[in-house]
Amino acid sequence: MATASIASPPTASTPSPAAGAWVLGFALGGFVDGILLHQVLQWHHLLSLVPGEALRDIRAQILADGAFHVGMYAIAAVGLWMLWRRRGGFSGTGADRRVAAGAAFGFALWQAADTVLFHWLLGIHRIRVDVPNPLLWDIGWVVMFGVPPLLLGLWLRAHADRGGPGNGRVAAALSAIALLAAPIAALPPGGDAPVLVLFREGIGAPGAFAAVAAIDARVVWADPSGELLAIVPGDRSPYRLIGHGALLVGGSPAVAGCLAWSRI
Template sequence: MLADARAAVVRAGTAIGIGMGGFVDGILFHQILQIHNMLSARISPDTLVGAKVNMVWDGLFHAFVWSMTALGVVLLWRARSLAVAVPGRVFGGALLMGWGLFNLVEGVIDHHLLGLHHVVERMGPSVWDWVFLASGVAFAATGWMLTRDGEAAQPSRGR
């Protein structure tokens, strides 16, 4: 039963982590710092048409990460009766693992394979693209270790 609960919480946390990692990227990098947009390496946002195209693609990106977050909330809601037996660090680890997976997948596909944008667009391919990937590895590995580490924890301690 605890293994089923743990798996349900890890699935929910990973989905929410993917969504939240995407929101951090979109809100911080696209909107607040404005250092890149979804297609900024392909279509410059420096013209009105380019800005509008990038805004649409940023919106589609945000719709995806919102959907991932909503999916995670639904999964967590469905697991709520099982989740009380799972240490909190398992859920926290799953969130971090999801964020790391987001950074890895988005970084590999959008920054490196497709070249849709770079972390700091005006610099083009740079060390920041590799730092983004490294953060994904670090987050995913740390999150995975926390979810594994939680296996030894006693559920009654409320961690």
């Protein structure tokens, strides 16, 4: 018995899947930003330049970075849903190149939106906040990560009709990359680095140190409040601290991915 294809034959009214690719590309641009700049290089936090004592606190910065990743997850989920809803267009002429072009355009759009809106209009952070001339770093980042995908997208779209019928492989690959980006963003750094633990506000240093002692761990660093600690775990899992007043334990999913990468 013949099996049905995942993609219905395209018709004149079949919507293009490229729109979903735009959204996925936009989300992937955000993931690269968060993973590379917030976590690996640590050139800025999402709210690095926002004034106010409350937002200067490290817990607010880490939570904002985590919320940013959650937002990217949500946008990626919308893009995946749009691709699935428009899977009937996967077999159209040049569909694979149009999907790839959409992803490239979306990636470039994130770089432009981040730079213009967040860096220049709102001023909540820059590519690097610790340099004498942050504008040069902003422009350099756009040139390196925004212009090449834009040019690639223009070339793919201009040559889409030469690509022949699509087979959905580009959409599948793009979906796989988006699905992998979320767990990669939550991975802790390798090696035997101390585990950062963020406790609830008000627990104070005595409560936080007592919680660490309760799981036979050792404190190697503490911020002035005593509520953000770097610990070396003992035989017990550091995640037990969740039951002792900890809000986040470095290495746990989503928002704690940013915590795990933060330097002491």
